[in-house]
Amino acid sequence: MAIVDELAALQAETLAAIEAAADTAALDEVRVRTVGKSGTLTAYLRNMGSVPADQKAVVGKAVNAARNAVEEALEARKTALAAAELEASIDAAAVDVTLPGRSQRLGTRHLINRVTEEICDVFLGLGYTVADGPEVETDYYNFTALNAPADHPSRSLQDTFYVVDRSGEAASVRGESDVLLRTQTSGVQVHAMEDQQLPIYIVAPGKVYRRDIADPSHLPQFTQIEGLVVDKGITFGDLKGTLDYLCKAVFGPDRRTRFRAHYFPFTEPSAEVDVSCAVCGGEGCRMCKGTGWLELLGCGMVDPNVLQMSGIDPEEYSGFAFGMGVERAACLKYNVPDLRLLLQGDMRFLRQF
Ligand code: DAH
Numbered sequence: 001m002a003i004v005d006e007l008a009a010l011q012a013e014t015l016a017a018i019e020a021a022a023d024t025a026a027l028d029e030v031r032v033r034t035v036g037k038s039g040t041l042t043a044y045l046r047n048m049g050s051v052p053a054d055q056k057a058v059v060g061k062a063v064n065a066a067r068n069a070v071e072e073a074l075e076a077r078k079t080a081l082a083a084a085e086l087e088a089s090i091d092a093a094a095v096d097v098t099l100p101g102r103s104q105r106l107g108t109r110h111l112i113n114r115v116t117e118e119i120c121d122v123f124l125g126l127g128y129t130v131a132d133g134p135e136v137e138t139d140y141y142n143f144t145a146l147n148a149p150a151d152h153p154s155r156s157l158q159d160t161f162y163v164v165d166r167s168g169e170a171a172s173v174r175g176e177s178d179v180l181l182r183t184q185t186s187g188v189q190v191h192a193m194e195d196q197q198l199p200i201y202i203v204a205p206g207k208v209y210r211r212d213i214a215d216p217s218h219l220p221q222f223t224q225i226e227g228l229v230v231d232k233g234i235t236f237g238d239l240k241g242t243l244d245y246l247c248k249a250v251f252g253p254d255r256r257t258r259f260r261a262h263y264f265p266f267t268e269p270s271a272e273v274d275v276s277c278a279v280c281g282g283e284g285c286r287m288c289k290g291t292g293w294l295e296l297l298g299c300g301m302v303d304p305n306v307l308q309m310s311g312i313d314p315e316e317y318s319g320f321a322f323g324m325g326v327e328r329a330a331c332l333k334y335n336v337p338d339l340r341l342l343l344q345g346d347m348r349f350l351r352q353f
Helices: 002-020 024-035 040-050 056-093 111-125 187-195 236-251 304-309 326-334
Strands: 136-138 179-181 200-209 221-231 257-264 267-276 293-302 318-325
Touching: 002 024, 002 040, 002 056, 024 040, 024 056, 040 056, 111 200, 111 221, 111 236, 111 326, 187 200, 187 221, 187 304, 221 236, 221 293, 221 326, 236 257, 236 267, 236 293, 236 318, 236 326, 257 293, 267 318, 293 304, 293 326, 318 326
Parallel strands: none
Antiparallel strands: 136 179, 200 221, 221 318, 257 267, 267 293, 293 318
16 A cells, blocks of 8 residues: 555654754754654644545554654654753863862961970970960079179170160169060079979970071070979989980981080080081081081089079089070071071971971
8 A cells, every 4th residue: 555655664764864863953853844733744644534435544553653653763862862962061061170279378387486396395205394484584584593693794785685664663783674585595494493393394485585686697586495404313414315315306316416515604514515517417518617516505504503592402402404596406407507597488488398
C-alpha cells in the first residue's frame, strides 16, 4: 500500500533527522516540520478523511504508530540535548580556581621580640621566672644599690636621660634629677632581691635608654635581658655553665664562647662573654673587626655589697648576674652588620626573618 510505505519512509527519515539534530533549536525545527500544525506527519492525520474506507484502519494505525514513534524520539532526544547543553553552560561559566590567588602576606613577630622570647624560653626551661621593673627608675635602683660609685661616668648627664620633675620638688643627686630612664635592666636585680623570697632565679627583659648617637653598634634605646641567681653555694662554675648552655641553645652548637675578665661595679669578679664570629668562623673578618669574636654580654658574681644593700647575708648566700643586649644577640645570630637595621622598618630586611 503506497501510503503505508510513504509513512514508513517519512518515519525513518524523521527519526534520522531527530538523531542528527545538534541542539534543541535544531530539534525543534524537526518537530515543527513533522508533527507541528502544518507538519508532514500532521498532514497525513488531517487527510484521513480522504483515505478510502477499506484502508482507513490500516492507514490510521500506521499514522498513529509513526506519530508515537516520532514523538517518543523527540522527547528522548530533547532530554539528552538539554542535559548536554546544561553541562556545557556549566563548563562555560566555571571559574578556573587553579590560578594562584592574591594571598595576604602573613606578618611575623619582630626579630627583637622573637630573640627576646627565645632567650627567655631557654631560662624558663632551666626553671627561672621572668621578672620586670620600671623603665622610669630612680637613681637608687639604677646606680646606688648596684654599687656604682658617685663619680661613675655613666651617672653623668652625657650618658643618662634624666627625668625632670616640673614641680621642682624632686630630690637631686649632685644637681641632677633623682629620676631617670634606666640605662640598664640591672635595677630589676635590686627589686627582685627586695621583693622576692630566696632563692632567686630570674631573667628580666626590657627596654633601656642611653644618650648615645645611633651607629652600627650603638642605639639610644635598646633591649636588655638581665639575669640573676641568688642561692646557697652558687659559684663561678654555675655562671659559666649556664651561659655556655645559653649560647649553644641560641646560636647553635658550633659557636664557641670565651670569658674575658672585665669590671662592673655590681659584680666581683666580672667578665664579658664573647661568641665566635659566624661570618668568618673565628678567622677574623670585618664583622668581628678581625678578632674572630663578638661581644655578647656582661656577667659576674654578685658583689657582696650589693647583696648586703638589699638585705641578703653574703655569708649565707652567693649569686651570679648577667646582662645582654638583645639587638646585639639578634645581629650576632643572623650576621647582621648594623644594629640600626633592626629599627628602620625596611620590609625587605624584616621579611627575611
Ligand atoms: N648592666 C650591664 C650593662 O648594661 C650589663 C651587665 C654586666 C649586667 C654584668 C649584669 C652583669 O648583670 O653582672 O652594660
